[in-house]
Amino acid sequence: MPMQTVQVRLTEEQLRLIDEKVNEGIYPSRSEAIRDYVRKAEALELFGRFFEATRKPAFTEEELDRAREELWREKYAPRLKKQKSR
Amino acid sequence: MKILFDTSALLPGLRYPELREKAIGRIIHAGALPVVTDYILDELRLNIQKKYTAEEKAVALELLLQILSMGVLEIKTWDEYAPHLDEALELVPEKDAPVLAAAMLVDIDYLLTTDKKHFLENKKLQGTAWRKKIKTPREFLEETA
Numbered sequence: 466m467p468m469q470t471v472q473v474r475l476t477e478e479q480l481r482l483i484d485e486k487v488n489e490g491i492y493p494s495r496s497e498a499i500r501d502y503v504r505k506a507e508a509l510e511l512f513g514r515f516f517e518a519t520r521k522p523a524f525t526e527e528e529l530d531r532a533r534e535e536l537w538r539e540k541y542a543p544r545l546k547k548q549k550s551r
Numbered sequence: 552m553k554i555l556f557d558t559s560a561l562l563p564g565l566r567y568p569e570l571r572e573k574a575i576g577r578i579i580h581a582g583a584l585p586v587v588t589d590y591i592l593d594e595l596r597l598n599i600q601k602k603y604t605a606e607e608k609a610v611a612l613e614l615l616l617q618i619l620s621m622g623v624l625e626i627k628t629w630d631e632y633a634p635h636l637d638e639a640l641e642l643v644p645e646k647d648a649p650v651l652a653a654a655m656l657v658d659i660d661y662l663l664t665t666d667k668k669h670f671l672e673n674k675k676l677q678g679t680a681w682r683k684k685i686k687t688p689r690e691f692l693e694e695t696a
Contacts, residue, residue, distance in 0.1 A: 491582075505579050508623035512575045515614040516563075518607065523563045524598060526666065530646075532597045533558070537646035541590060544629065545636065 473499070552583035553625065555654050557664035558594045560688050561587070564665050570688035574663060577695060579623070586625045586659065588632065590649040627653050642675045654684055663688050 475483070483498045492498035560571055578585050587595075592615075599611050618624055635652035643651050647669045654662035662685045664670045676682045686694065 501582075504621075504623070508579055508618070508621060509576060511614060511618045511621065511623075512579075513572065515611065515618060516572050516575075518611045518614055519599065519603075520563055522602065524559075524602065526559070526564075526668070528602070529559055529562070529594075529598065529666075532601060533594055533646045536590070536594055536597055537649075540593065541629075541649060542645065545633075548633065 552578075552581070552660045553586050553658050554578050554583060554691070555586045555588070555627075555650075555659050555662045556591065557650055557662060557666060557670070558591050558598065559665040560663040561591070561595060562598055570692065574688040574691055577692060581695070584625050585623070586627060586653075588627045588649065588653045589629055590653075592619075592626065627656065627659075632656060642679065642681070643669050643673060651681065655681060659684065661686050661691055663691055 480495075483492075483495050486492050486498050487495060492501065554574075560574070563571070575585060595615065596612065599608055599615075603611060619626070629649070632649065632653040632655070635655040636648055639648040639651040639655065647666075650662070650664075651670075653659065662670070664685060665687055670676065670685050671687065676685070
């Protein structure tokens with residue numbers, strides 16, 4: 466994916482933390498570290514929104530069990546059977 | 552580090568629904584990778600379809616799609632974990648075998664689940680190497696604190 470160059474202002478402490486990770490070899494460059502932080506922030510936001518959207522109602526063990534049973538019976542057990550008969 | 556999420560650790564249970572968020576946060580901050588399987592994704596979709604209203608369903612499934620398209624969640628497929636199915640079938644009921652089989656993959660460090668009956672308190676699993684990988688989200692958070 467093509468990259469854009471932007472100017473980012475960071476505090477001394479933020480830059481020190483990024484450089485620490487680069488010096489430890491966790492990231493090859495400051496840019497890579499910042500890209501990874503942005504990617505993680507995006508992921509956390511999406512997971513947070515998914516969890517918020519599925520906060521209620523709660524699922525009981527019986528409900529989860531029944532759905533798993535149905536899925537196994539209708540899709541995956543036939544797949545296993547077919548695989549074993551080959 | 553790769554952490555496999557069972558459906559019960561991704562959907563809100565009656566107890567401690569907030570722990571799934573803390574576990575995901577810990578994993579992503581640590582640079583570890585959350586993992587699901589095609590089986591668990593199918594289950595998530597099925598449970599969401601069954602439980603939610605049309606509007607809630609649309610929002611939840613759209614967000615799930617966005618998460619998947621971001622590539623922040625590794626997906627193990629049937630072909631990868633099927634070689635472990637026979638061993639898993641000896642230890643858990645048939646319908647739970649695809650989950651245990653995926654946890655048996657060499658690159659999976661933990662399986663997070665809240666399923667007591669078939670995983671956490673399953674007597675056949677006690678004392679096996681696999682049982683050590685199986686944690687509740689709370690145990691995982693305590694162990695990796």
